[in-house]
Amino acid sequence: MEHPQSLVRALERLDGRLPAPARERLAELRRRLREDRLRVLIVGEAKRGKSTVVNALLGRLVMPTGVVPVTALPATVTFGEPDCLSVGYRDGRVEERPIDDLPLFVTESANSANRLGVTSVVVRLDAPLLARGVEIVDTPGVGSVHEHNTAQAESALETMDAAVFVLTADPPVSASERELLARVAGSSVRTFVLLNKVDYMHPEACAEALAFTRQVVEQATGVRMRVYPVSARRAAVGIETAGFAAFTADFADYLRQRRATDLRTSIALQACGLVRHQLDEIYLAQRAGQMRAGEAAGRLTRFHDLLNTVHHHRHDAVDLASGESRRMLAELNASAEQQTRTLSDQVRTDLERYLSTELSAAGAGEIEEQGREHAVTLIRDVVEQWRDQQGRRLEGGLSALDDRAVTDLTRNLNRVRESARHLLDLELALPDSGGRLLEVTRFFYDFPRTTGQIDLLAGTVRRALPGEIGRRRAREHVLREAADLACCQVGRSRADLQYRLSQSTRRLVFTLENRHAEAVEHLIKVLDQVEKEAGATSAETAARQQALREEAAELTGLTQMLESFTADAADVGERGRK
Template identity: 30%
Template sequence: MAPVGEILARAKSSIRHPGGAMALLLQKLDDLQARLDEGLLRVAALGQFKRGKSTLLNALLGAPLLPMGVTPVTALPTFIRAGDRTRVRVVLDDEHKSVVQGEGDEVAEIIDLFSSEARNPHNRRRVASVSLDVPSDLLAQGVMLIDTPGVGSTHRHNTTAAEAALAQCDAAIFVLSADPPITEVEVDYLEKIRRLIPRVLFVLNKADLLDRGEQAAAMQFLDSVLKQRAIAAPDGVFPLSARLGLRARLDGDARALEQSGMARLEKALTGDLARGKRAILDVTLRARAIDLLADMRFQAELEYRALLTPDAELRRKAEIFEASVRSFEEERRRLTDFLALDRKRLLRELESETDRVWGEARKEAARLIGEIDQTNVETREARDRIAQALARHFEAALGESVRLVRERMQAAALEHRKRAGALIELARKTAADLLEIAAPPPPNEDVLKLRREPYWSAPEPSLSIIDASASALSRLLPAALRQKRARERLIADTERAALRNVANLDWSLRQNIGDSLRDFERALGERLGGALDSTREALKMAIEKRAARGAAIESAAAEAKGVVEALSGLSQELRAAPLEGAPLC
């Protein structure tokens, strides 16, 4: 069995005179070869927001370098590899491609400034990438760790980078936690990543919040859900506390590290996973090479068959295809119209949903303030109690709204995906039928998915210079009047916080709907354009070669036939290889 790298090299060398369509495919082949040459096993920390992914990676690194918090914190993926010292490099997406770098004590501050949601909301600083070098025994074994935003919590610019990173990952640490052990959103996400990533380690974080019986019940529940969905966990589940593990690493306490559960995870990462790095890379890249070589073979067959077609028939087929192109473009325009109608409908439904959430939030705020004793209205405890209660209310409310919007978007996506897939398949099949070859099925791509998750924003007391002066004077007022004013301020601050969260919900989901539909339309145009251009190019090239006649046609046809045969043989080699050494999730 030939190594993947050798097969990729042979595939490239078989194509001596690539046209534009084949050149694009060869660029993808070069990208695969670069991944193989790099030799790094890319391991992403994946999961829903607030599960503790960044804390887990900090515990593995032994330092609090990545931003942590109780609200969605990570806004951008951070790529972490071995280095001789700790340093960070941030590349900005501006006209100069500016770079911000730092070392030592500056690192955590720079990462927080550029990659956290709190200090770089919606990626206003226009960060293109964040990379971190850290001295680490784990990373020195050829492992790259990737800190990712939570499921659905990225923004449009960042989602592209996050999904590109996911598509290039070879393994993952899927981080769950005890509150609850696994949700339907996470199960759906797992269904997606297991098609892309051959090896997944499952972590049950925050296990220190559970007693022994509760931990056993959580593990049993998680195991049953994974089995029901036929999601394998060959390494089992790692119950641990990343928070306690980080503290143990900082204190140099080996016993506490063992008790936290982190030592067992580290052993798995530095043991079987690191040792099996080459096998896992082989499985990942072999699967991607199979799909790529199928597309390359289809393009080569288009060119070969076109060269064998007599001149008059070739021109007739070119005219038939161009007539078909006009009908394909018309159908694409109809699909775009359907998308516009769905966008309007989804936005109307969102408006009704946010109105409902706002009404319930005001009722909840009034109820909470009504429960506060008059004499306690001025205390910090009163504000903290309201903030905590509203946080719980909005966490449930935002989760329910996201679920409703996700369901409606998925229902719309199903119809649009069917129409788009049928159109692209028809375009490829039309080309294949004209030239009497078999067309590979179009790739399956996820569309209309949530890009952002709304998050809770706590109430903050408004305080200006005037407020401060008034506050000092208010201490001279009678107690009843002072308490009345304090209650009014508390009501105003609470309603502002509620309105801020409803606005956050509306903005996040409104952007989700718009971004997802635009991305779908763009992807449809690119995929349909690619399918049409590859056939146009094959027909045009054959017509030009036929104009030269004689030996030029025979030479080009012989070369094209050799490419088809070479790619067919290489595809068979790839498919025949056993997938051993890297258990699939």
């Protein structure tokens, strides 16, 4: 299908008027418009089954899957024949590889933190869905244990047209997923929501989970949206399920009826975002060039100083986050030490009572077996209760820290806008704070109950001892083992919580620094460049101002042209773009 020439011309005219990173984004938009391909991202937190959903949509096992976070880099699956894999690298190389090599580039185990320097992974397949003018992007999980996975997923979100958001019933949708869903639905021309892994649930529990998820989705998006209960695992191996069949039928209808229109809308919206960013820089350069003398120069200097203050404020925010994290860690360690002492005393008292009453006449073997089982149950219950309590405390502390950081960033951006208006008489279309900085990561640990070979041998010897001697040795052993187990399990829980706290703090700091940089760094560069041009002649200054006016007029006209293609977005809600 050919797209309106006015949209094609608008994108062509933008080329060369944008800085290098924006031109790369623009080139990708032009490619998709030329190839008539809607870009659909499979989005969600880690371990929701996104790669399995891609396989189910394609009708073949292409994307690697596993029981731990697998996907490390986004992979785009598009139509092509013969089947092949194209891998791009930072040094400009592009390799053609067999599709079976895909795990070598996109998995956490083979290419952790993108150590291979991969910039793009494109899978070309002769698949019916892809022949309908769509490309599917499998993304790493947001909120993965691996910080770089989240960064890659966030970067991919900037390129999407439509989205398939994958949730699960167990664990149920979280607060961080709800906020991510709101962002995705607000930035995509169409969002489908899947409730995956329902095959693991009883029908009544599934119905309850589906009702709850629908409620959360409506709260997050502000619109009533269908939620499809699916088993991507079964669908990926060709087992027909009603939920996935309903989703694929509706998805096919959407592609047939809305794909071309929504592709134009999405590309126009994304291009408008690139233009608005550039117009901020042009308007600021114009005004700065006009304010080089007298009182006006003082106002410009104050605005420049404010930008630098806001930019450097990220260091204070990072120090605050790090300090708060250390405080929470100290409280966790103190609580763990206290819990170890308390639990050891509690277990010994309870176990001595149990051994002297219920097992007073039992044999050595029965004392060891039932005494150990009693101790394990008691320790597990107490440790899990402590861990849940500490987990909620840490999550609360991190959430409060997140809220404070976002509030500070929002306040600083508002100061920049207000100062630009007051000091420069200039309206800047700065980005907003972007919502929460942190996606909550869930960690789990196993409660080991294994016994080593040495202990098995010693146990055999103890149980062979006659009468009261064997029983006494068995009781002493159970008490010692219970004390060691109590200390071990508190320690393992503490280590898990420490790791989660450390990873969450790192992700928060990473996102916080990026958002500060994206908000004001480009404006600082504009003013730094204006300062370098302070020695220009009047004629050079006049020529520069004229060039800026012409550039602003051209970009404003292009924005108006692009906005004419976004009218169809009104019936799906507000879709502010990057």
